[in-house]
Amino acid sequence: MATLSDVARKAVVSKMTVSRVINHPEQVSAELRQLVYNSMKELNYVPNYAAQALVHNRTQVIKFLILEEMDTTEPYYMNLLAGIAIELDQRHYSLQLVTRSSHTIGRCDGLIVTGMRETDYDHIISHLEQPVILFGENKKGYDYVDVDNKKGMQMVTEHILNHGCQKILFYGIEIDEPFMRSRIEGYEETMKMKQLLPQINLMKNSSHIAQFEAEKVLQKNHERIAFVCASDRLGIGVVHAAQRLGLNIPGDVMVTGFDGVFLDRIAQPKLTTIRQPIVEMGKTCAKLLLDKIDQDGMKQGNRIYKPELIIRNTTTT
């Protein structure tokens, strides 16, 4: 594999001229520049990133730290990962996946962290020397990327109300993270605004548990009812419950999910949901982090994506 020196030798110039052509082309005369470009092309020159990393005291490695206890192979995270990886690749960074079980963080230029619990801020994140971007809203002042969770939940709740159903239950995940609190708030405020009673049920993020819970409710219920769920997984569980009891969706029971990553399209009938542009958000995480690194750790602020209401067959025909 050709090096800078090889290119220089071929073009009969010094290494420095080649380096300059790459990094500060305006400092090199047009003729030499062209000479060097040709030489690079002929030798198929690609810089040695390890050598660059060494002089710049960088690693060219970004770590993606998934603190979530549950399955790290969850499509949600994996879509995020895909977005991050695609963006990093373009800027010649590479990626390392770190889970809570990895004992040390090791060398890297920056981290993207997700699935933080309350204690993680003090125990892990505040100790990090490298620039960090969090995936998921937080009130601790760390730069983050997220969707507007509250707004999203307002949108679905209003969507249900606009379709003439006033009995709306909220199924959420029993997890003490800001994104969940925001989703609860979005639902609660919308209900209170209409003088309706919020009914909140928190459970594990499992379609089977949601199904079990919903079956209990539906067996006693005799009015039109809607379940606003904080994830597509929960939504699918509710759909299964209604189907098992022979109830019509969306006639008797309306259901909505949240995420719109994968499951919403698998469910039958297809789930009305709030879509998060996860891959895009992953890319943004990487971009923000790389910019932050370039700017020596300067605060980058947050990127809050507008949620998108995807209306499908569990709320309308």
Next chain:
Amino acid sequence: MATLSDVARKAVVSKMTVSRVINHPEQVSAELRQLVYNSMKELNYVPNYAAQALVHNRTQVIKFLILEEMDTTEPYYMNLLAGIAIELDQRHYSLQLVTRSSHTIGRCDGLIVTGMRETDYDHIISHLEQPVILFGENKKGYDYVDVDNKKGMQMVTEHILNHGCQKILFYGIEIDEPFMRSRIEGYEETMKMKQLLPQINLMKNSSHIAQFEAEKVLQKNHERIAFVCASDRLGIGVVHAAQRLGLNIPGDVMVTGFDGVFLDRIAQPKLTTIRQPIVEMGKTCAKLLLDKIDQDGMKQGNRIYKPELIIRNTTTT
């Protein structure tokens, strides 16, 4: 961040002694060794991988090349990715994701490739200078990791036959790759062995298409029937078809999937499927590749995993 020289200074020895303690500890006397160890611990020394990469002419980067046209955020690939990433991390390698759209491969120490089409072997893989491990069986002599696809399909087909259903349709993916041919073979041979007529229908890997196709069949059908599918996604489509027509699963219609990665547990009723230990297989890909790199590209042979039949509610009650 402490360097080798820092450690040496603190221990009052030369850089070389420290380097030796790390790489060839037996060449250093016990006293000095201990001194150096203490010094390393106190300074929290972590080697600079970029510097190592530079001297060894390595990059410490492995590329994961996904040639599949379809959605790279498919859980199947993502689980594979997770396995690879976990293993690489432990051996201080990092990962770059490359898709067909990336125009160049760039520098790396080795590649894991998946989703190859027939033409890719000549156009892409044979040109690679670095060691390669393929994910997915092939007859071109490249080292690969895969599950025994033929065996898997034999297992499910026999499972259905053992449960007293002789009318068995095969739903496969219209893709010209060895894994698919092996799955077809597994089904075909088992059917022919029992003097039964194989019926093969290839389609896009979409649950909705499978549903559409299955509904057409089920509307005309009046005997007990089974659908052996080449993916869980297709299996889910068939389940939906049966449900829409009010047929009993597994009483009237039996369904099986293939993969057992994610969808099988989401479906309701839960899908009988052939499980592939994808995360494990991903780890194996990485291990094989890293060993191959250490052994200067030596042939590593293949790793073929035994498929596991997961019997659930779409074939038994």
Next chain:
DNA sequence: TAATTAATGGTAACCGTTTACATTTAATTC
């Protein structure tokens, strides 16, 4: 006891790039 050998530790150069500084050449000024 002198000569040889093994065990141990040190020195210098190199990997491929960039930064800092020095030099050459040409262009501008008075």
Next chain:
DNA sequence: GAATTAAATGTAAACGGTTACCATTAATTA
């Protein structure tokens, strides 16, 4: 036209490790 300045290119050292070789010291041998 000599002095000053700007533009273009080159030289040397550094980044943090490793490899290859050299220098001690101690142990073994004849």
